[in-house]
Amino acid sequence: MKFENTGIENQVVELSRLDEAMEELGFVRAGQWDYERVTYDHKIEILEAKEVYYLRVQGYAIEGDVGSHHATIKLLTPLLGKHYYPHGVEYGEGEDFPKTVLTRSQDLLKKAKEVLATLAQQ
Incomplete structure (x- = not known):
């Protein structure tokens, strides 16, 4: 499922600042990158149902x-x-x-948008 018009897409951020911001929000990059792309995942578990979901934010190097x-x-x-x-x-x-998964994802994306907006002002 795509989350359109979150305010995150098309944001341009320096990698080290992006890594820090996403980590603070609980997103993990780990080994999910190559020389041109990055992927950040936030794991959402529903223990009662034994289900696992991933909120994913991807990007690519423009420089x-x-x-x-x-x-x-x-x-x-x-x-x-x-x-x-x-x-x-x-x-x-x-x-x-x-x-609950949709609401949590939307809340995380809203927080990410706010954090990224702060980074853009610095």
């Missing part, structure tokens, strides 16, 4: 190199996906997401 930690990143439209063991995460529009 510099992600591997050297010196890059300027342009963010893409955030995604929400459901994990299916052992196949992986599905981001398709046909997925059904619980209201």
